[in-house]
Amino acid sequence: MRFKVSQTLFFAAATLVLWTPGYSAERPGLLLSPADVEFIRQFRHESPAFSRVLEETATELDLYFETAPDVPEPVDAGGGYSHETHKRNGIAIHDAGIVYQLTGDETDARNAARLLLSYAEMYPGLGNHPQSRGSNPGRLFWQNLNESVWLTYAIQGFDAIQDTLSTAERDRVVSNLLRPMADFLSEGSPGTFDRIHNHGTWAVAAVGMTGYALDDEDYVRKALYGLTGEGDSGFIRQIDLLFSPDGYYSEGPYYQRYAMMPFLLFARSIEANDPELKIFEHREGILLKAIYACVDLSYAGLFFPLNDAIKDKGLDTVELRYGIAMAYALTGDSTLLSIAGLQSSYVLNGDGFRLARARDQGETSPFDYRSRMFRDGPEGRQGALAVLRSGDFSNEQALVLKATSQGMGHGHFDKLGLLFYDNGNEILTDYGAARFLNVEQKNGGRYLPENETWAKQTVAHNTLVVDETSHFSGRLSIAEQSHPEILFFDSTDEVQIASASMEDAYEDTSFNRTVALLDDLATDNPVMIDVLHASSSSEHQYDLPVHFNGHIVDTSHSLEPRISNLRPLGEANGYQHLWLRASTEVPAGENFSVTWLTENRFYTYTVAAQHDMEVFITELGANDPLFNLRREQALVFRVDSASSNWFVSVFEPHGEYNGSEEYTLNSAGLIEDVRFLREGASDVLGIRTGDGSQSILALSLDSDETTSHTVSLEGRPYSWNGFYAFFGEEFAEERELRD
């Protein structure tokens, strides 16, 4: 089929009548083409890795079909037997079809056919699934989302084997299964199908791919342009609205990965069937940008767990296996081969084969991780996610400043939240989602109540909490009305810096935050600087939670520990889940610091107290009757009552603990003193290390490069133009001259 865009609205559904076996020369016609099949069959020996995946898949299929697979009555929610069995069956139909194409083994074609026929027998009799909740019921599954996913797999399997079916068999599968399901997912579920949302993308992909496989342009048209065909919904509109110009998906990387899958599957099908749509060039190649964004939004192979996110998801997922293969096939970018090296398998199509062969032939080069800003919003005007990286590789330092829009219903109330990674580990952490995906005992595998009471709340994140309430009072409808503004972003050899402001997360308190990675301090590793400024017309309690992963080894101030009676830190908005383990008071003007050990490296977090400050050490787990939460730790820095407050923090990774070789280096940090002062409109941060060297970071928060700023320290003026200046070594030398 060559689908003509201009004729979208004028096509009749008559093409089906014209379908003839002769058409099969173009089958399969979704993600795998006859040319791919020919190419793989001819050159398969050139990629042992791809061959191995193909053979393993074939072996698994033999095992799977050893006895006829069960096609049970749909009764269970996610994680339950019928749910998981149908999922596996859908994938088996897909795999069997593909393996048949690539190996020519007709047993696989028959296995796929038999399973499709079983479903064709059951499907017409299904009403809404008994476990359905809310407005998106499925039939085979508890929600129609899973049904769309199932169909994108099954339709590929069908497409790969349809030429092997008798006319009667094909009719049964088409009339009793594929069309009823595609109809149900489109006209039968308009609320999902026409929604600009990842559930909608799955629906249009399933229906659109079915359209291509059945040569039914009506399905394709609806999928591309919505049920009305007018383009205010459907796939093209989704591409335009769901990604920012930098390829960022507003729900965050975890759902970006998930959302990518139908975009990729359907786009590749469109490319094969309607190449003149130039779908991969749409919006300056936005789909490719989105694939690259997924890689950039990961650390050590796992996604930044922003918003609702299951933390074990990352680049080694089926979505990214499709994505990386597709991106490599389209661009030939050999740095993507290093990402494939993090993946445990290859997709069984032409793209996957090209990727595997290139890796097997040693063409891999390292992915170029670097500091980047990902603007949010369809036009890139709804804040941004700033990613600062130090070092060339994925497992060196990464600092993430979350200044994005809310990200729909899966968004967390964590404006200007911060994440920090080092040495292969998440160090300043984000809880992600409170959910045990597919674990039926845990609320049927769905989101847990604690996702609302804890994971989404502001205190569950590394950002400002005013008066123990969450941003936007924790209300989505309010949160969706505003977003942070990026003030500045820069990346040089010695300083990487990002700054953003949030005006209306609270009724009368605004705050801004500037974070930087400084490479040139007299320390073992780059150091993180964090200046968070809150201001209000009235007095408030300001809390800065710092969630950390590690074992405390030291604190600057002696603690008042709670050793025989633990109470929650607060009553609501997430505070009710924090046990108060210890506290201390830090007078204004002093530094408080805490050192912890994470794996084989030490970390020292130092805060300069502007006002008298309380420090709480907390542990997650209060008001958690069903053990739904992980045991994690947080510091909470609190200023009781102030109309404005600066939280100024310096965070230093240092030293080495080597348990196996029995030595320890630099278990104490090298930073000895952190001073902060506000002069005129400028902030000045001074850091002194143990060897006596001092560094200064000066911030004007004014990005105009032509404006000059001056502050005076110890009677000596420091001048700079623009947003910031870093006085490092030069300053130290100056100081020595004066000594």
Next chain:
Amino acid sequence: MRFKVSQTLFFAAATLVLWTPGYSAERPGLLLSPADVEFIRQFRHESPAFSRVLEETATELDLYFETAPDVPEPVDAGGGYSHETHKRNGIAIHDAGIVYQLTGDETDARNAARLLLSYAEMYPGLGNHPQSRGSNPGRLFWQNLNESVWLTYAIQGFDAIQDTLSTAERDRVVSNLLRPMADFLSEGSPGTFDRIHNHGTWAVAAVGMTGYALDDEDYVRKALYGLTGEGDSGFIRQIDLLFSPDGYYSEGPYYQRYAMMPFLLFARSIEANDPELKIFEHREGILLKAIYACVDLSYAGLFFPLNDAIKDKGLDTVELRYGIAMAYALTGDSTLLSIAGLQSSYVLNGDGFRLARARDQGETSPFDYRSRMFRDGPEGRQGALAVLRSGDFSNEQALVLKATSQGMGHGHFDKLGLLFYDNGNEILTDYGAARFLNVEQKNGGRYLPENETWAKQTVAHNTLVVDETSHFSGRLSIAEQSHPEILFFDSTDEVQIASASMEDAYEDTSFNRTVALLDDLATDNPVMIDVLHASSSSEHQYDLPVHFNGHIVDTSHSLEPRISNLRPLGEANGYQHLWLRASTEVPAGENFSVTWLTENRFYTYTVAAQHDMEVFITELGANDPLFNLRREQALVFRVDSASSNWFVSVFEPHGEYNGSEEYTLNSAGLIEDVRFLREGASDVLGIRTGDGSQSILALSLDSDETTSHTVSLEGRPYSWNGFYAFFGEEFAEERELRD
């Protein structure tokens, strides 16, 4: 030197006078021989791995000696600057000497020489170290243990370069450093030197190796046979007393590894200098058995953390790198090459080269992990450690029953304690030691107070606690007077079983425990059975703690959670460290079960309550003001008041959680019911799985194979001979016939 054993007592110290440079044809003469050097230089190209280690070491040395290394005044305890610097210097002397031999680069020889001369300058002026505590003061280090370790390294470096020293230089090093240090460690520290203990082994190794290097038979004699030379102390006596006939070291594997090092270094030196002692054949090859035991007492590369143990220690430690290389050189056993595959480096001597070359040439075969019993005590009569394994590889199932003697001062009060491993993880856990090795902020890197108040206490282990007191009232002197008895050990294709009894851990309560791994139940994986029987002449409170690693997903009984106020479970003996998180009551005759998720697998622990039972879910961390303890979890099963009680547990690993591929299988266990009954002198355990099949494990606790036992169940007799019988499939079939 060829040391004649029979002449031990008659040698004068006159040989030193006879030392001439001509003797150097036999240098180096400790772990590296002239023949090794020749061999390595000639065939080095045949092992890229060994060459790489050698080159890396040479490069590190160049960096280390780029500026003259610091030789600071000894002031710090473990982890402090002077402590760590001296450690590094000792290793640098060793490495530089070896690299000089293997590469011929005289720069390395000069570097080692200069460092030795610096120490020769400082050492005579040192008194006792300022941080010394207790009865084993050092001079260069806070305890003489570290000084012995230092000398074993430095003497090898000296030996490798002594031919390059001028006579005056050599005199200075010998007279001002090596002899004063060896004298201090022997005659100057008799309490350590003559002690049958790993500190003693280090001392005799250091002094004995110095003797060989200086050709001083007096040192060698003292090292082999004690200060008096009569053999009631010294190396030979230590070999005889510190290892059991199965190669088990009474302190447990963590200290076995540490203790092995001086045994290995000195033994290899003895072999080179006094081969007629046949040291590696001594006691039927006990040193080799001890090396193999280290491997057997590990899981996934890490040692079972019995007694005081740092949990990140395992096979990839310098001690085992020497050990495996030595064992391979002596035996040619290619299964040891797979252990070398877990190690990140090779030792730089002939043994290391042979090991590396064999691996590089592809001669590796898998190590044969299997169920084994390691008897404890010099004559093997002080209980045993039983290791049951299922599957061929290190990362499959392992069950450890600790029925050993106390293990001296590092022993824990955990008679008949249990550990369980599965799927690469420690599942039923042991805390190990409360210590941050070399982390100065944590009590100077020494053992923490919580090692006494928690880690050693019985409740910190998976074994019986009576009346909330520890075994032997937590007193070493009492604990050393008795030990458990092994009742039975067997390993067949379908059942692996071990049984032991402990009579006098409590004044009037004895207990025995039988554990088994059953392969043939209708479950995903082998299942653990645990029958612990306590009996007394009076009524007591019986607790069985189960420390587990995982996230709770479900419990059979609804819990009474403590959601807003946590209190310790008890007052003393470790109980004061456990926060009580939730509890429930289980009536006699019911099963209580809990399911948790560890990484990608589920685990269900089921206990059949004989009496009314309380179940507590606890978390470690109460009364821990300095955050010294890790946050870990335990179940505590409690029978309040009974004169005898059976804790009968069945533990089932099951299913799969795959977050990355988004599926979950069998998140509920397959075992539905556990029944226990006592008939006459026999225990009978019945297990029913979800598919209706039943299995029975019958225990007579009578190892006499000629005695016949019979029990009657549902009117049907079951008969067997000997200690136990397992009625599996046959029984299920029988049952069906009767249905």
